Amino acid sequence: MINNVLKACIYFVVLVLIQVWVLNNIHFFRVAIPFLYIYFILKLPTGISRTSILLLSFLIGIVVDIFSNTPGLHAAASTFAGFCRQPLIQLLIGKDVMPDLPPSYRMFGIGGFFKYVLIMVILHHTTLYLVESFSLFDPLSLLIRIVGSVILTTLLVCIVEAFNTDSLKSGEK
Secondary structure, eight states, X not given: OHHHHXXXXXXXXXXXXXXXXXXXXXXXXXXXXXXXXXXXHHTSOTTSOHHHHHHHHHXXXXXXXXXXXXXXXXXXXXXXXXXHHHHHHHHHHOSOOOTTOOOOHHHHOHHHHHHHHHHHHHHHHHHHHXXXXXXXXXXXXXXXXXXXXXXXXXXXXXXXXXXXXXXXXXXXX
């Protein structure tokens, strides 16, 4: 239990620092920004309560907002992603989800995990960019930004997950 809390705290701090110091300064074609901090929400254990998921999702979003000077954008998008997380896991896996295991390649399978990440990232980024633009004045530009960021973030999350040794061990317990 303490080991899981410590791991979650380390994920939280490391992902926020990577997001704020590195990824916020990367703009591919001046359009797409990868948002790796969503990996924290994706990897929360399945047995955690929905209230805790919403609270932790909001917390990581507001911390990124504070350091990025974006008032509430990431908090709103992260909270929405956290809200959709549990029903999405139940939809993709079913009711027989083992509690206290973080979602991983082993839990979902490679294709299932990719679908899980892709859907969560689409939900998060669509919310983020819609709240940021606050209009549909230039829908093509909005769509390009969403698609570009979704591709970069999904690719980055899948790469990080491939090198995450915890996801390989979680299926062996």
